[in-house]
Amino acid sequence: xxxxxxxxxxxxxxxxxxxxxxxxxxxxxxxxxxxxxxxxxxxxxxxxxxxxxxxxxxxxxxxxxxxxxxxxxxxxxxxxxxxxxxxxxxxxxxxxxxxxxxxxxxxxxxxxxxxxxxxxxxxxxxxxxxxxxxxxxxxxxxxxxxxxxxxxxxxxxxxxxxxxxxxxxxxxxxxxxxxxxxxxxxxxxxxxxxxxxxxxxxxxxxxxxxxxxxxxxxxxxxxxxxxxxxxxxxxxxxxxxxxxxxxxxxxxxxxxxxxxxxxxxxxxxxxxxxxxxxxxxxxxxxxxxxxxxxxxxxxxxxxxxxxxxxxxxxxxxxxxxxxxxxxxxxxxxxxxxxxxxxxxxxxxxxxxxxxxxxxxxxxxxxxxxxxxxxxxxxxxxxxxxxxxxxxxxxxxxxxxxxxxxxxxxxxxxxxxxxxxxxxxxxxxxxxxxxxxxxxxxxxxxxxxxxxxxxxxxxxxxxxxxxxxxxxxxxxxxxxxxxxxxxxxxxxxxxxxxxxxxxxxxxxxxxxxxxxxxxxxxxxxxxxxxxxxxxxxxxxxxxxxxxxxxxxxxxxxxxxxxxxxxxxxxxxxxxxxxxxxxxxxxxxxxxxxxxxxxxxxxxxxxxxxxxxxxxxxxxxxxxxxxxxxxxxxxxxxxxxxxxxxxxxxxxxxxxxxxxxxxxxxxxxxxxxxxxxxxxxxxxxxxxxxxxxxxxxxxxxxxxxxxxxxxxxxxxxxxxxxxxxxxxxxxxxxxxxxxxxxxxxxxxxxxxxxxxxxxxxxxxxxxxxxxxxxxxxxxxxxxxxxxxxxxxxxxxxxxxxxxxxxxxxxxxxxxxxxxxxxxxxxxxxxxxxxxxxxxxxxxxxxxx
Numbered sequence: 091x092x093x094x095x096x097x098x099x100x101x102x103x104x105x106x107x108x109x110x111x112x113x114x115x116x117x118x119x120x121x122x123x124x125x126x127x128x129x130x131x132x133x134x135x136x137x138x139x140x141x142x143x144x145x146x147x148x149x150x151x152x153x154x155x156x157x158x159x160x161x162x163x164x165x166x167x168x169x170x171x172x173x174x175x176x177x178x179x180x181x182x183x184x185x186x187x188x189x190x191x192x193x194x195x196x197x198x199x200x201x202x203x204x205x206x207x208x209x210x211x212x213x214x215x216x217x218x219x220x221x222x223x224x225x226x227x228x229x230x231x232x233x234x235x236x237x238x239x240x241x242x243x244x245x246x247x248x249x250x251x252x253x254x255x256x257x258x259x260x261x262x263x264x265x266x267x268x269x270x271x272x273x274x275x276x277x278x279x280x281x282x283x284x285x286x287x288x289x290x291x292x293x294x295x296x297x298x299x300x301x302x303x304x305x306x307x308x309x310x311x312x313x314x315x316x317x318x319x320x321x322x323x324x325x326x327x328x329x330x331x332x333x334x335x336x337x338x339x340x341x342x343x344x345x346x347x348x349x350x351x352x353x354x355x356x357x358x359x360x361x362x363x364x365x366x367x368x369x370x371x372x373x374x375x376x377x378x379x380x381x382x383x384x385x386x387x388x389x390x391x392x393x394x395x396x397x398x399x400x401x402x403x404x405x406x407x408x409x410x411x412x413x414x415x416x417x418x419x420x421x422x423x424x425x426x427x428x429x430x431x432x433x434x435x436x437x438x439x440x441x442x443x444x445x446x447x448x449x450x451x452x453x454x455x456x457x458x459x460x461x462x463x464x465x466x467x468x469x470x471x472x473x474x475x476x477x478x479x480x481x482x483x484x485x486x487x488x489x490x491x492x493x494x495x496x497x498x499x500x501x502x503x504x505x506x507x508x509x510x511x512x513x514x515x516x517x518x519x520x521x522x523x524x525x526x527x528x529x530x531x532x533x534x535x536x537x538x539x540x541x542x543x544x545x546x547x548x549x550x551x552x553x554x555x556x557x558x559x560x561x562x563x564x565x566x567x568x569x570x571x572x573x574x575x576x577x578x579x580x581x582x583x584x585x586x587x588x589x590x591x592x593x594x595x596x597x598x599x600x601x602x603x604x605x606x607x608x609x610x611x612x613x614x615x616x617x618x619x620x621x622x623x624x625x626x627x628x629x630x631x632x633x634x635x636x637x638x639x640x641x642x643x644x645x646x647x648x649x650x651x652x653x654x655x656x657x658x659x660x661x662x663x664x665x666x667x668x669x670x671x672x673x674x675x676x677x678x679x680x681x682x683x684x685x686x687x688x689x690x691x692x693x694x695x696x697x698x699x700x701x702x703x704x705x706x707x708x709x710x711x712x713x714x715x716x717x718x719x720x721x722x723x724x725x726x727x728x729x730x731x732x733x734x735x736x737x738x739x740x741x742x743x744x745x746x747x748x749x750x751x752x753x754x755x756x757x758x759x760x761x762x763x764x765x766x767x768x769x770x771x772x773x774x775x776x777x778x779x780x781x782x783x784x785x786x787x788x789x790x791x792x793x794x795x796x797x798x799x800x801x802x803x804x805x806x807x808x809x810x811x812x813x814x815x816x817x818x819x820x821x822x823x824x825x826x827x828x829x830x831x832x833x834x835x836x837x838x839x840x841x842x843x844x845x846x847x848x849x850x851x852x853x854x855x856x857x858x859x860x861x862x863x864x865x866x867x868x869x870x871x872x873x874x875x876x877x878x879x880x881x882x883x884x885x886x887x888x889x890x891x892x893x894x895x896x897x898x899x900x901x902x903x904x905x906x907x908x909x910x911x912x913x914x915x916x917x918x919x920x921x922x923x924x925x926x927x928x929x930x931x932x933x934x935x936x
Contacts, residue, residue, distance in 0.1 A: 140765025141217030141560055142166040147210065149254050150284050150344050151225030155201035157183070158231075160224070162193045162212060166765055169215040174623045174669050176210075177393075179203030179226070199226055205399065206409065207283065209649070211669055213623040217765065218560045218671040221649045221663065223285050225346060227252050228399075228406050238263050241300060244329055250350030250405055257291070257332070257339035265330045267349060269322040274377050276354040277330050278408050280346040282314040285651035285661050287342035290314050292335040298327050307335050310479045310532065311356050312409060319354040319377040352405030353381055357534035358398065360422050360445035361476050362414030363387045372425065373400045373411070374447060375531035380425075391415055393666040394646075412476045418443040418538055421457060429455050432491065432519050440467060440539045444520055448480060448533040454523035457537075461512040469495075471506040471522065472536040479532040482506050485521040494518065498525060509542070544580035546643030548573055548630040550668070551608070553716065553757065553768075556657050558649055561668055562768075563595060564676040566617035570716045570757045570770030573645055574608045575630050580641055582632050586611050589627040592672050594619025600753040600773055601633060610717045610755045612770045615672050623671040676767050677707035680758040682774035686867040689722065690781045692745045694872045696738040699756055699771070701730045708733040709760050715739065716757040716770070719778060721747025730758075743778055752776045782809040782871065785840075785860055787878030793826070794885045796848035801828070801880065803840040803860070810835055811864045811871075820874075821858040823882060825850040846882050854881045 144164040152158040162173075168190040173182050180203065184196040193212065203226050212219040234255025238245035244264035247253065255263050269275055281291035293316040294305035303323070306316030322328065332347050333339070356375030363369050366389040373381040385398050397410025421438035423429050423446030429436045435456035438444055444457045473480040484506035486495040500507035504525075512518070520537060551572040553559050563569035575584055586599035594616040602609040611628070632640035647668055652661035683698040699713050711730040718724055721744040730737040739756075756771035784806040793799035801819070814832040817840065822828060825847040831840055840860075859876025 140166065140762050140767045141562065142170070142212055142214045142219045142765075144210075144212050144219035144222050146286070147222050147224050149231060150223075150286075151227055151231070151252070151254070151280075151346055152197070152199055153230050153252070154179070154199045154203040154205065154226050154228060156230075157196060157198050159194060159196050162195065162222075163191060164212070164219060165191055166217070167191060167193050167212060167214065167219075170212050171215060171621060172213045172623065174211045174213055174218075174625075174671075175208055175224075176625055176666055176669065177204065177208050180208060180224075206397065207663070209663065209665060211623070213621075213671050213673075215621060215674045216763070216767065217673055218562045218623060218669065220558055220560065221651070221665070223283075223651070223663070225280060225284065227346070227348070227408055229348060229350065229352075229408065234263055238265065240264070241329065247349060250352060251348075252408070253345075253347040253349065255332075255345055255347065256341060257289070257334050257343040257345065258341060259339050260337050261339050262331055262333040262337075263347075265332075265347070265349060266327050267330070269326070269328050269351075271322055271324050273322045274319065274351045274353075274404065275322055275328055276317075276319040276348075276350060276352050276377070278312065278317045278348045278354060279315050279332055280312075280348075280409075281343070282652070282661055283312065284344050284346065285663065286344050287340070288652050288654060288660055289339075289343040289345070290335045291316055291343075291345055292331075292333050293318055293347070294331045295320055296329040296331060297323075298329070300329075303328075309356075310474065311411070311477045313477075317354055317356075321377050348408040350405060353378070353400045353402050353407050355381060355400045355407070355411065356532035357447060357478060358400075358411040358413060358476075359425065359447060359534055360420045360443070361412070361472065361534060361536045362416050362418070362443055362445070362538075363420065364417055365389045365391075365415055369420075371398065371413075374534065376400070378402075385413070387413075387415055394664045414443075414472060414476070414536060414538075416443060416538065418540065420445055422446065423455055423457075429457070432456050432458070432487070435519055438520075440465075441541055442539055444522075444537040444539075446522075446535060447531065448522075448524050448529040448535070449531070450529040451527055453529045454521065457520040458517060459520070459539075460517050461515075463512055463514045465512040466542050467510045467512075467539045468542055469508050469510050470538050470540075472538065473506075473534075474504045476534065476536060478534045479528070479530065480535050481525040481528075482535055483523055483525045484508065484537070485519075486510055487519045487521055488513075489517045489519075491519075510539075542579055544632075544641040545578045546575060546580075546584075546630055546632070546641045547578075548575040548643045548645040550645060550647040556650075556653065559647070561613065561647075561670045562673050563613045563615040563670070564673050564767065564769060565594075565615050565619050565621075567615060567676050567679055568598070568755075568770035568772065569613040569615075569768070570755050571611045571613070572608060572717050573602075573611050573628075573630065575602060575643065576607065577641070580632065582634060584609075584630045585633040586645075587629050587631065588613075589629065590624060591626050592619065592622050592624040592670055595670060595672060597628065598773065602630070603750070605748065606720070608717060610753065610773075612755055612773070613670060617675070619672045621672055621674065623669055625667045626670045627667055676769050677704040677762065678702060678711060678758070678760065679769060680711070680713065680756050680771045682754055682756055682771050684774050685776060685869065687869045687871045688777040688779040689741060689743050689747075690779050690871060690873055691721075691743050691747050691749070692781065692874045693743050694874065695741045695743075697724070697741055697754070697776075699728075699730065699737050699739060699758075701735050701758070703735065709762075711737075711758050711760040713737055713739065713756050713758045715741075716755055719747070719752035719754075719776060722752075722776075722778065747778050749779050750777075752778060780808060781873050781875065782807070782811055782864055783815070783862060783873060783875060784808055785875040787858070787876070790854075790879045790881055791844070792881045792883060793844055793846045794883050795846050795850045795852065796885070798843060798845045801842040801844050801858075801878065803842070803878070805833065805838055805840055807835050811866065813865060815862050815864045818861045819858065820861050821855060821876075822880065823851060823853065823855050826880070826882060844880065850882050852882045852884050854879060 146163045179200040181198040244266040279293045281289040304318040355373030368386040399410045400407045435458035473482045497506040497508040584602040588597040599611040628645040631642040650659040654660040689695040786804040791801040817831040858878040862873040864871040
């Protein structure tokens, strides 16, 4: 199953009176098209909590147009202030803290609330919980009543209800309804869509004789959930069964089972339309046959996907059919006519959208269009993205039937996509079919031809792997974010901006350079910012004052609620905005001491971080760079010790780190109460530069054990500097030593005297380098320059029976500098020469 899920504020405040009652203020529509629904609960005293957790909301959903009391279960909830819903239509009438692990709320769900998944968080004084789902349906809720797992004793229910239950291990739940011959019976189960567990539900309709009339395990329309619909073959009782597909289950396998005579189509044609228009659509796959509805498409839509709900005189479908909102003209395959050949192709014009369905296993569809040489289009097939059963294969053919372009799977989905460049003027054909040669009412598709336009996508990264990043900023502090952006068909520097931010919150962002795809953004809350949470928008935009329509992309955040093996995302909710919360003042702030010197390639820097603590706050503070500049790495295990105010973060630049100026922000985390709190620093500048010096080493220096040599290095000054630089030769083998040197810009050659002790181990050392420290403005510029090699040799043994050579007296002479080291070949030649001289000097020598 695909891990993504394309399902689809008001702002309320309460003031506690002395008797514990609440006074509601007005509700207002959020300007970003969605809503925050919140009831604020104020309590005396300070609760220390940091981010709360939210593990469960029960019941798992409710009927629109009703009031329902829900229980929210988690931890660190004792200072809960409000519930934050991402979508409009739900009002929080009451909010009561039961204890640190439970909160109760009374919800009023509007009669016109858009059905489907609603996302909710709890905001406390000191944090924001993770996200949980709450489903809004169109039918009344009924609770499962055990025992109901025996075929002879199913739970009796009325039609057109939603049953909430749970499947335990080897469990099955059975429900019975009465139906007349020819009456439609539809069932749909929500299991994985509740995102409580990796639950794979199975649903079936059986007759009284236990014969299965329809069943469903995984239906593309509803992901891993199931749908089934039949016309009752006779008057009588019908059993609806729900279970885990392999008879597993546990206490987390919650379900919402919809049973009734409502329509349950599997496809919609066309599957897209223009904003604000009303058009006629045809639903396919319902037990009663095709159904036609008029659909009015919203002019604006804040969610990433839009769905329309089939309805007839008997009811409304419990979940919608995904529908594209697009400015393109529709071209629809005539459902009553075949377009299976180029001769019968459906005509269309570009740009435009082709809509159809592969009705049978042998079906394939053609659309004909005329294009001009050099035109370029992005062609995208929407099949599985519409929750269709089709695995499409796309071909673009010329008038003679030759393939101009083709694609099967693209962008990590079974759907097809390609970029089409028209090679010549003339007629062309769109040819589409199912990859496995299947077909049916559920195999609908939409193919969009759009001119190539620059696009920008951006998202909030996880800070801690597999942990959702909650956007919480403390009063008078900063919250760091890491943002990744993908530019398509354009380049350039990006800027960042916010919309509908909480009062007192601003965006700080130095921007993203043209050669970057990841950067840091911080949210800054003023000290007076009120405690609140708001559904906000953050955007990345091309920084080009000369472009009246710069590419702009909303910064998204998805919530992975169910993970599979090896923490692979299994069920992910694509959120319609970013909930940003303002929480109580943190007991500390941090800042970077602005470096005065650059970090050079192959160099190091100790970045100083300073904490400003409130009186009495002494806890250790973990600090790290939320994002390293390109080619730079830094220590992730640095803390400002308990009671201390400073720490140093070691940074290393690779030899290919791109030179330039980069912006740094520190992420600081500390224990606070019974949780942890995270803050960010103001941005500081870091300059990465090329080294001031270049060192050229001799190919291989050599020294014998018990002897000395000189290791020469040629120096090239790339950038001028003042004063002396300290140079340390690093990496010498054990029992081989040298001394520290000092150089300035006038020195062209550096000679290190190297001494090997008699018991030094022979061998070749290849990782010698020089650590050079240049001081500037009172700060070190640390270079690591290399690399050189040193070979330690054992002296050759003396020749057997060789007589020692008497040494002639030598006149005193001034000390001479140590000679440069000889190559190995020169050393062998010298040793041979000395050997011959010794033999000649010996008695009997020639």
